[in-house]
């Protein structure tokens with residue numbers, strides 16, 4: 001049983017929080033009908049993600065993986081649950097304070113159990129042999145994709161050296177280490193290095209790193225010949241917290257924020273702007289087709305024009 005709880009903010013989580021605030025603060029003078037309407041809207045929006053999660057299967061653990069590794073289904077699921085729990089239980093702020101991570105990471109960065117199954121289903125349709133993940137964090141998506149029978153290799157890119165130490169024991173317990181090549185450096189540098197060394201192109205790419213660089217990642221994949229002819233790119237967080245409606249706090253100069261909070265808000269604002277720019281970039285790209293899906297914080301499927 002996983003104790004991990006997703007703490008991410010998606011457009012629907014943000015909307016649910018706003019409606020909750022409206023309910024809590026609605027004065028006596030508001031007509032009961034209006035309160036009932038807000039209450040129903042809140043129940044709809046707040047209940048959607050739990051409903052989706054309830055009726056989506058658990059992690060897909062193919063029999064072929066068990067046969068190939070000699071592990072039992074319970075052992076693989078045990079490794080998966082331990083990874084999710086460790087992601088949620090780790091004191092990421094303390095690790096940053098201790099100098100173990102360069103940036104402030106947090107469990108909300110994890111794409112989580114539901115999205116892992118979504119990604120597995122996309123991959124079962126695309127049948128990729130070579131997968132690239134840009135932005136790994138605790139490697140849950142990496143593990144989920146590595147379990148699939150067509151996947152021969154996942155090249156996983158992140159900037160944080162500590163994450164290698166964190167992820168690898170869980171990948172080993174799940175029997176997927178042999179398929180994963182974890183490279184630590186800024187992703188654009190690694191892409192250039194891989195291209196120079198004659199790296200084979202990838203069939204499936206999952207982009208989930210720093211949001212302002214998404215466009216540069218897609219263009220680099222095309223320019224460096226790292227996307228196979230029928231390759232599919234999945235870009236995560238393309239509805240970033242409802243990026244089409246900037247919260248007022250991002251604009252306000254009156255909030256009393258300490259330096260760290262101010263920096264975090266600035267990062268979020270840059271991410272929102274970056275995602276808005278990225279969505280326009282892909283939609284207007286002469287070589288690409290895009291399909292934005294409202295899954296969790298948004299996933300865009302990108303492929304070459306037919």
Ligand SMILES: C[S@@+](CC[C@H](N)C(=O)[O-])C[C@H]1O[C@@H](n2cnc3c(N)ncnc32)[C@H](O)[C@@H]1O
Pocket residue numbers: 109110111112134135136137138139140141142157158159160185186187188208209210213
């Ligand atoms: C949202 S998390 C990735 C989540 C992960 N894909 C998952 O499915 O749970 C973003 C990650 O991108 C990494 N990152 C940020 N900037 C990067 C860069 N320039 N190059 C490579 N990784 C980067 C961060 O260290 C962080 O681990």
